[in-house]
Amino acid sequence: MRVLAAMSGGVDSAVAAARAVEAGHDVTGIHLALSRNPASYRSGARGCCTIEDSNDARRAADVIGIPFYVWDMSERFHEDVVEDFMDEYAAGRTPNPCLRCNEKIKFAAVLDKALALGFDAVVTGHYAQLRTGADGLVEMHRALDHGKDQSYVLGVLDQRQLQHSLFPLGGSTKTDVRAEAAERGLLVADKPDSHDICFVADGDNAGWLREKLGDRAPNHGGAVVDDATGEELGRHEGTYGFTIGQRKGLRIGRPAPDGKPRFVLDIEPVTGTVRVGPRERLAVHRLRGIRPRWCGTRPTRLDGPEVSVQLRAHGAELPARVVVGGEGVDVELDEPAYGIAPGQAVVVYDGSRVVGSATISETGGES
């Protein structure tokens, strides 16, 4: 096959590209330029968007022996990922831009362009396993290395996208991938993993949002209120700086009467109110997801013993029952989950297989 390798400049995508070559594919490497002004992006904690990362990707392509190009996806990335990130925080939700990027950029804009240019598939360094199911459809399963499993951020891919994807690292551990990179002479073998959000320098979401939102911020301050008593406990500088379940940085002068820590329970962008309370009030038993995306056939009801959901990247597998209807999905958790923020994705699994995903719109306590 003619395969396009999306190379971030990290070790995973470099090894994935090398394996694709070894599997006999005709591979071309590309690095996605996601900012018109890459110097403004992070250099410390290493995302995937700096000039240095682009050079790392180029050097990996040299070593692997494949052509290499930089594709400018900065406009699409800004429109589809960065703007959405700002809108979601402004609305009091907590988006996951990595899922969004996979859905809109890597496996949409990039894949579409690749197909149009005559490629058959896109290969990436994501940790997830693809296999063909009994029905002939491509199934996506959790990676063998559960610690590195990235099926959560790929839960937005539909069947067509999966049919044109290759994830050669799904059956490997990170340790093995690093060792293989070193053997192959790839200089990125020891490069640290990237964390956080690639376009937020230094990982300071609130600071970044304060600067970028400007007049679009729904408020520039308000009250931190005790959810039970309505008492004002402190002031904050904008609701977009908070996420549900957050404990740190609440700037409440006084401890709670019971001495227990308090968490963000609710964010009200219009009034500028952040409601806080004890951990037990965060318990989520039910949730509703909108904009569902299915990896294969759309299910109607999932209640087998193997069914589970994951509610955040690297989150736990939570046994659940899922009902699909109308415009969304309703999820009932066997055990409560804590700190679940609207805007995050709920990814549904049947055993190790990813069934699909939806964006959390509402959460509920015990009925």
Add this chain to the structure above:
Amino acid sequence: MSTPVYLDHAATTPMVPAALEAMTAHLATAANPSSLHASGRRARRVVEESRETIARALGCRPGEVVLTSGGTEADNLAVKGIYWSRRAADPRRVRILTTAVEHHAVLDPLDWLAEHHGAEVELLPVDADGRLDLAALRASIERDPAGVALVSVMWANNEVGTRQPVTDVVALAAEHAIPVHTDAVQALGVLPVDFAASGVDAMTVTGHKVGGPHGAGALVVRREVGVVPLVHGGGQERDIRSGTLDAPAIAGFAAAVELAVARQAEHAARMAGLRERLVAGVREVVPDAVLNGPGPDAWDAERLPGNVHLSFPGCEGDSLLMLLDARGIECSTGSACSAGVPQASHVLLAMGREDAAARSSLRFSLGHTSTEDDVAAVVEAIGPCVERARGVRF
């Protein structure tokens, strides 16, 4: 893999055998041309003979050739060095007039001078073919002639091949005794370039565009023009450009310049023939392809003969480049991409093209290795590549 069809000579043209020979002849005999012993003198002789060769070929005196590491350094030395010198002589001289289509090696130093050294830079407009608007230049000079430190106008454009009216620029500037710098990197070897006859005060040339090595170039500058150095040290090159002279590279550079100038007329005629067939062939297959810069009615007088710069409506230049590259055809999108992120060409934007049109362009630049077969290969490949690239939504 078969030899690629190399049509990116405006970026770098392969070294000619004479230059390779001249360079390799001196690579093994290491000596510092500034050393006083016999070996040093031998190396120095290589440098000085090379300088004389270059001077003969360019129509200047040997003492006017300041050897540099290449075109970018020479451009920097010219605009910064002359600006500083002129302003030191008269603090009113802070204006620098140039065109909006200069190479980044001129534009970026000017931005820097504006930001850090009080320069007032004016980017003069060009017409739809990229030619400087002389009336605008005249008006700009006459607004405050005593305030102008320097005029810098390229001999011919690196992206679209448009020749600039350097003689007219010199005449306008001469009325007020304003020095003129020109970047002749693209012109040398394909147009007649004579420093003295042109009347310019400073001129940039470089080796790797004329069949010489990378890393060797020169600023030709009249002795009367003050140039404040950028690089300080051992005082080489009239104290304008310190640094140990690279005798082998300079020998290769000189051999290439000599040959390029000797063959210029014949070379230009051959390039013009290939250019004509390339443009006609591509437009036969892709009728809506747009030639940027002077067209057939004017190109003999107004365009570099080896430059073919085309926009392909509905295509991304980057996609086309990649598809052609996969077929062994090497060209350029003609745009700077220092950061790895392709930007729409400032040249095309200055010529009034829309951003999308600017990003749908390819530059094919012919050179001494180009053949009829190269042209035929492009004509054969371009149709399917354009069709494919048009399927990309962007």
